[in-house]
Amino acid sequence: MTRLDVRDIPPVDRHPTIHDAFDDLEPGETLTIVNDHEPKPLFYEFQAEVETFDADSYEVERVAPDEFVAQFPKTEA
Structure with a gap:
């Protein structure tokens, strides 16, 4: 599992950084x-643009008022 804390990354760089990290995953792994x-816009972007994103297994949890932890799984096939 790869964990990426994007809170210190400038907003303009967050999505490209996340996409790069997701691309580096092996099939079946989760970012x-x-x-x-809550990364809803990112979820919709992945759902529309990333064929290997397993949208059905996506999960997000609010851990604190300013901390959301989201699971972006990569399909195995």
Whole structure:
């Protein structure tokens, strides 16, 4: 599992950084994102643009008011 805390990354660089990290995953692995807000726009972007994103297995948990932990799983096939 790869964990990426994007809270200290400038907002303009967050999505490209996340996409690069996701691309580096092996099939069946999951990218865990720690963000300061619920990453719904990112979820929709992945759902629309990333064929290997397993949207059905996506999960997000609010851990604190400014901490959301989201699971972006990569399909095995």
